[in-house]
Amino acid sequence: MTELTGGSALPQERRVVTAIPGPKSLELQARRTATVAGGVGSVLPVFTTRAGGGVIEDVDGNSLIDFGSGIAVTSVGASAEAVVRRASAQLANFTHTCFMVTPYEGYVEVCERLAELTPGDHAKKSALFNSGAEAVENAVKIARAYTKRQAVVVFDHGYHGRTNLTMALTAKNMPYKHGFGPFAPEVYRVPVAYGYRWPTGPENCGPEAAAQAIDQITKQVGAENVAAIIIEPVLGEGGFIEPAKGFLPAIVKFANDNGIVFVADEIQSGFCRTGQWFACEDEGVVPDLITTAKGIAGGMPLAAVTGRAEIMDSAHAGGLGGTYGGNPVACAAALGAIETMRELDLNAKAKRIEEVMKARLAVMQEKFPVIGDIRGRGAMIAIELVKDPETKAPAPEAAGALAKACHAEGLLVLTCGTYGNVLRFLPPLVIGEDLLNEGLDIIEAALGRL
Structure with missing residues (x-):
């Protein structure tokens, strides 16, 4: 073979x-x-x-x-053949113009694929970046612009990146945060449904952990102050923890009931990795925003924030972007990766x-x-x-x-x-x-x- x-x-x-x-x-x-x-x-x-x-x-x-x-x-x-073929063809045409200067079709096409593949049948838009940490950081920017709130809620054992804001969002000190502070403010951490280590057993974990998390958010932060709740549907660096059944739907309902943007961080778990296009599909969770990177482009640096059109459009023109975000060669590679995922x-x-x-x-x-x-x-x-x-x-x-x-x-x-x-x-x-x-x-x- x-x-x-x-x-x-x-x-x-x-x-x-x-x-x-x-x-x-x-x-x-x-x-x-x-x-x-x-x-x-x-x-x-x-x-x-x-x-x-x-x-x-x-x-x-x-x-x-x-x-x-x-x-x-x-x-x-x-x-992968399709990734190499498409990226090589794009490389021969041009390596970069910066999408914010003169745009190109590949970026638009990747956003069209993301709108098709991500959960939910609502109108969606995307913005492309270079890395998972950048995607998460931009999801926070977008959620704050949309809600006019500041607080961000994350979970025990969560990992979201190595930039200053995403270090604050990440739970584990060593090696990700140690000696690198101070960190971004207005970040609050609550319990996650870690079934294997839940004191009353995995069968009680989902509802009990959700109740604890919601109680802490309500009492310590105030739901009306929360811009975004961010979670990995399968927690990666924290130990491949699958939140116990019922936990994610309860957190999503709380977010929806309180005007909070629910962000699924699918950077490690997305693009067929868990046997579904996205891990949050397992319990029918439809996030407001979804962050992707890693598996998106077959090894080329690309990341995205995809979400409800009205939320994505809340950032002012020029407020999102970056010199290399959605690089044309990386976009071509992503289209090749998605082609491969579908064909095989x-x-x-x-x-x-x-x-x-x-x-x-x-x-x-x-x-x-x-x-x-x-x-x-x-x-x-x-x-x-x-x-x-x-x-x-x-x-x-x-x-x-x-x-x-x-x-x-x-x-x-x-x-x-x-x-x-x-x-x-x-x-x-x-x-x-x-x-x-x-x-x-x-x-x-x-x-x-x-």
Whole structure:
């Protein structure tokens, strides 16, 4: 099984020919250390030469199984034919004019696709940006312009970015916020429905967490002061937490009843990642605004805020934008990514990945009590590791050791979670089932050695 990567076939196989990282990667790492700021980290310092389908090839000739997708970015593969074809054609025509100077059709076409694909049948408009953090920050600007209010409500375990405002919105201190304050004001954090760790059990979590969150907003902030409520329909960096059933609809109803703009942050969970175009569709949630990035453009930098036309139009002319926002090459790539998602039915592929992974992980959980919880949807699956299944004490050391063991065998995995004890799996949606199962074999063997 091969994928065309810019005209050359990239074999879809794991191949480990040196230690990982190998000697050439170590040489490049020395050069990097001399010139790249130390604050920029890497999960695994192997230097990539080619990637596509379900593999990443490094400078030493190793081919790694990819369970990361560049943090949910290369859902269509890292060299999808339609993305490469469309972006290359646009690159040959022009690289940039700035949409705010002279516009171009690609930007408009991406906004048309977003209006079609995002939940709800109301009139929608979009604005395009470069990164997820930019999209979230602009969603706040738009909500404040529309409501004439200032307060923003976010949730425990939430992650929304690394700019000053989005650091304030993000829950986790290290490494995202530590030492970087002071942060933007008028941001308020309330509980989320984290079923696995809810004191009265997952079956009570949804309604109880919603009641707590609404009570705190009402008493501590005042609903009439809130411009926006922002939540990830599946919380990403916080540990792939699926809010317990009933939680999101209750929060949406509260927002609607009080004139608050409800913002779904679908930056990690959007574009077929959970087996639906957007994760909020799972409980029929229709957001007022939806932020997207990551999987939108097959690896090119692009982000969007899409929402109700009357809300999107509340910002004054010239109030939204940016020099590179909606770059023409990135727009072409996005159209190629959406074409690929539709043609290959990547929602169905994501559901099949969930089926395979959850079945295999459930067997592992029976054998290895370190796996406290298996959760997620589609190709956004995680295991939470604990020292003791009864106390649920987090085991971040085990998560780190497991990731390291997988890396050594040629499987790229990522960790996450407020407690650093979650292994998250984000394979490209085009990964072959043989590679998927081989990756799961490596995880099972590593758990056995732990």
